[in-house]
Amino acid sequence: MLQKNKLNLILFYNTNCLGCTGRAIPLAYKLDQEYSFLSLIVIHSNFRKELFTKDEVLSVFTGQESPIPIYRELRHELYDTFNCEGTPHWVLMNDKEEILHSFFGSQEGAQIKLQYAIDEFEAEFS
Incomplete structure (x- = not known):
């Protein structure tokens, strides 16, 4: 998932x-469009017993399509791995x-x- 030579x-x-x-x-969409050195990864995390279907995740977008790829995790395993504090939570990583x-x-x-x-990492990745 992480891109080489990009700020993820x-x-x-x-x-x-x-x-x-x-x-x-x-x-996130705006930043993805503005910075060519940025690789955007969007993850929808499910909590409690509610499991959102792909259609439910896309329901917030006009036309029922996302302009950016969205990954769905069944529960919140990656969210927990990164010690997220809530949603939305942002993580910047190198390759x-x-x-x-x-x-958060x-x-x-x-x-x-x-x-x-x-901006801190722009010179390193652009």
Whole structure:
């Protein structure tokens, strides 16, 4: 899943999270379009007993299609592996599987942190 010679941005989200669908997904798409050195990986994590189908995950998009690939994990195994604090949760990794930054949120403060983190590594990956 991780791309060689790219800054890998993983977004963990859930369809029931309004911050995810209203802010994080649009931001992830925008960043993916802006930065050629960025590889975006979006993962929908299921929690509790609710299991979202592919159609339910896509229901938040106009036209029922996502402009970016979305992976679905049956439960929240990867989410737990990365010690996520909630959804949305962002993880920046290099191609050596090293975590460079990891943080929670979609509001302005989290968006600024994410932008600074990407800018920090731009010279290395572009």
